[in-house]
Amino acid sequence: MHETGLSEAIVAAAVRRAAGRRVTGLRVRIGGHSVDSTVITQGIQVAAAGTVAAGAAVDLVLEPMTVACHDCGRSAPVDDHLAMVACPRCGSVDIDVTGSEDVVLESITVDVDVREPA
Numbered sequence: 001m002h003e004t005g006l007s008e009a010i011v012a013a014a015v016r017r018a019a020g021r022r023v024t025g026l027r028v029r030i031g032g033h034s035v036d037s038t039v040i041t042q043g044i045q046v047a048a049a050g051t052v053a054a055g056a057a058v059d060l061v062l063e064p065m066t067v068a069c070h071d072c073g074r075s076a077p078v079d080d081h082l083a084m085v086a087c088p089r090c091g092s093v094d095i096d097v098t099g100s101e102d103v104v105l106e107s108i109t110v111d112v113d114v115r116e117p118a
């Protein structure tokens with residue numbers, strides 16, 4: 001996974017959605033496997049520097065993919081690349097992989113610059 005480009009894309013999407021408002025939080029959903037959430041979080045924070053999203057809190061939601069085996073019935077989250085090729089329990093290649101490797105900017109929190117009268 002190309003963390004730098006990914007982080008920049010997430011920040012760019014957040015900045016676009018914020019439409020000039022200050023972003024105080026990003027919620028990012030990451031599907032797939034073997035994601036180093038620390039790297040992603042830091043990458044987003046670095047990419048956000050100098051934008052309206054600078055200093056925003058990063059909230060990652062990790063959604064591992066699941067492999068279901070038709071032969072032995074095993075269903076488990078994918079923890080390595082091999083598990084996507086063959087069933088870790090029985091070695092069958094008759095498997096279904098569900099989930100996606102999508103990285104989605106789920107929501108942003110913006111600082112709404114409206115002063116309520118006291």
Ligand SMILES: [Zn+2]
Pocket residue numbers: 069070071072073074087088089090091092
């Ligand atoms: Zn199996």
